[in-house]
Amino acid sequence: MNESAVRRHVRRAAFLFDAMQFAGWRIVRLDETESTNDAARGGRAGEVYVARRQTAGRGRIGHRWLAEPGANLTMSAVIDVSGLDAQAAATLPLAVGLAVAEAFDGAVAGIGLKWPNDVLVAGRKLAGILCERDGGNAIAGIGVNVRQTRFAPEIAGRAVSLARLGVSMTVEEALDATLASLARVAAEWKDGGFAAIWPRIAALDLLKGKFVRVVQTDGDESPAEGLCGGVAEDGSLDVGGRKIWAGEAIARHVGFYGRMPP
Numbered sequence: 001m002n003e004s005a006v007r008r009h010v011r012r013a014a015f016l017f018d019a020m021q022f023a024g025w026r027i028v029r030l031d032e033t034e035s036t037n038d039a040a041r042g043g044r045a046g047e048v049y050v051a052r053r054q055t056a057g058r059g060r061i062g063h064r065w066l067a068e069p070g071a072n073l074t075m076s077a078v079i080d081v082s083g084l085d086a087q088a089a090a091t092l093p094l095a096v097g098l099a100v101a102e103a104f105d106g107a108v109a110g111i112g113l114k115w116p117n118d119v120l121v122a123g124r125k126l127a128g129i130l131c132e133r134d135g136g137n138a139i140a141g142i143g144v145n146v147r148q149t150r151f152a153p154e155i156a157g158r159a160v161s162l163a164r165l166g167v168s169m170t171v172e173e174a175l176d177a178t179l180a181s182l183a184r185v186a187a188e189w190k191d192g193g194f195a196a197i198w199p200r201i202a203a204l205d206l207l208k209g210k211f212v213r214v215v216q217t218d219g220d221e222s223p224a225e226g227l228c229g230g231v232a233e234d235g236s237l238d239v240g241g242r243k244i245w246a247g248e249a250i251a252r253h254v255g256f257y258g259r260m261p262p
Contacts, residue, residue: 025077025179036076037141041134045080050175072161073144073174079186082136089138090245091194091235093117093131095185096140098201100127103174103181104144107167112206115237115249119144120206124160140182146174198233205230207237210251214244 026044030051033039040049053069081089097113104126105111114120119127130141145161146169162169169177188196202208208230214237215223226240228251236243 025183035141036074037130037132037139040076040078040139040141043078043134043137043139045078045137047078048075048179049078050075070171071148072146073142073171073178075143075175075178076139076141077179077182078134079138079140080136081133081138084190087234088193089133092138092140092189093129094201094231094235095189095194095197096129096131096142096182097127098197098204099182099185100129100142100144100178101204102185102200103177104162104167107169108162108165111204113201113204113231114206114251115231116246121160121165124158125155126160126162126165142178142182144174144178146171194235195233198231201231207231207249207251212239212249212251214239214247214249 024046025048026046028039028043028047028049030036030039030049032053032055033049033051034055036049036051036054039051040047043049051074054074079092081092093116094113097117097119100119101111101113108121108126111119111121111126117129117131118125119129125145127142127144132139132141145159145164147163148161149163150156151159162174185197207228210228211226212228213223213225224239224242224244224247226242228249229238229241232238232243234243236245237247237249238244
């Protein structure tokens with residue numbers, strides 16, 4: 001066996017080890033918690049905190065995450081990122097978004113990703129991601145609208161659920177689908193880096209080709225505006241030829257137009 005073959009064998013073994021490690025998620029069930037991300041803080045890699053009800057769920061940039069108790073998936077997975085540099089670890093929200101999108105793309109038509117952390121269908125949010133660093137681990141918070149059919153007035157025009165899309169699925173089934181997909185994508189991401197999953201993210205990119213305005217959160221307070229070139233191979237967003245690493249993106253048109261059920 002030549003050196004190249006040995007290297008491929010070792011990388012394949014490492015990939016299988018990672019996949020097996022992720023497949024053995026240890027689920028911690030909570031009836032109620034303020035936030036699953038807070039509950040997961042200090043947890044061990046491989047632990048998944050699932051709550052029936054969150055009283056202070058949150059998204060990025062201080063946004064609240066509103067979910068009907070028992071009707072939606074609210075969970076946080078603890079993922080070991082100790083072997084990754086800061087830039088590589090920063091692409092985790094996109095990897096998690098891909099995992100969620102691929103968990104449901106067989107059941108939902110037109111699912112896509114809005115950089116850096118939203119899963120949308122017909123321009124409405126089906127799922128949101130919030131990743132936070134915790135020492136050598138990252139906490140991947142995931143909220144998926146599963147069975148909820150009515151939303152609070154402040155999000156009613158922007159939210160959708162699997163039930164509203166005609167998909168009959170229990171929260172437990174949504175959890176199983178999400179964890180299976182997350183195990184696979186996280187192993188690919190850790191083994192091959194962001195480049196290993198980037199083509200699939202690019203194929204689901206809803207911002208590419210749109211005129212966008214990004215309010216940045218990486219220390220540069222000036223908004224970036226321009227034609228979006230999409231998610232780059234390093235995880236940044238190309239806005240008018242400028243690399244944006246963090247922020248809130250607003251597009252003139254996101255996704256496709258479609259009439260949502262009443």
